[in-house]
Amino acid sequence: MKLIIGNKKYSSWSLRGWLACKQSGLSFTEEVVSLHDKDWEVRKVQSDLIPSAGKVPTLWDGETVVWDSLAIIDWLADKVGHERFWPKDPVANAMARSLCAEMHSGFQSLRAQCPMNIGPSHVDFKPDEACKQDALRIISLWAEARSRFGGNGPYLFGTFSAADIMYAPIVSRFHTYGFTLPGFAAAYSDAIIQHSWIEEWVTAAQREKWVLKRFEIET
Secondary structure, three states: OEEEEOOOOOOHHHHHHHHHHHHHOOOOEEEEOOOOOOOHHHHOOOOOOHHHOOOOOEEEEOOEEEEOHHHHHHHHHHHHOHHHOOOOOHHHHHHHHHHHHHHHHOOHHHHHHOOOOOOOOOOOOOOOHHHHHHHHHHHHHHHHHHHHHOOOOOEOEEEOOHHHHHHHHHHHHHHHOOOOOOHHHHHHHHHHHOOHHHHHHHHHHHHOOOOOHHHOOOO
């Protein structure tokens, strides 16, 4: 398998696709492309990105192409078994899928005001009310998942799952923009940040030389 991803510093959806490939346990190679730089208009219309109209992540599995992080999760779950990605308990499973779907389609204010940016810290960031409401909704979802299904593990449904894959970039945003989190959410965030795959991604992101001004916040 080959996974095409955007800048590790900036591309939240690429992180999700990459984590999904890691979670699958299958071997894959990765290609990092720089989004929105001077070469992007040419790169995004090359044959391996045409099927996704230049969207990343794009996963090639032989001659099969899958794009969109949630579709990649579903594709890989079908290959290796859903238990790698989703809780076995049907009630927990339903909630996990709902959390992932809400993340996939929602929280537009938080996304717009807090673009993913690994490295710098913007502790003086002041979110507007819509952004605050998005953050409160996310924290309430984490609280319910952890209290009902967290068990003895540190992640939303105990063991690392699709839900953690989908919310990992939110953890990164909360950290970058200095959000104050309640204890349980701070502990969950720490567990994500300390995960070996996240540490690997962050290390690679910090080595990137690209600087995309559209994703940088003036301080």
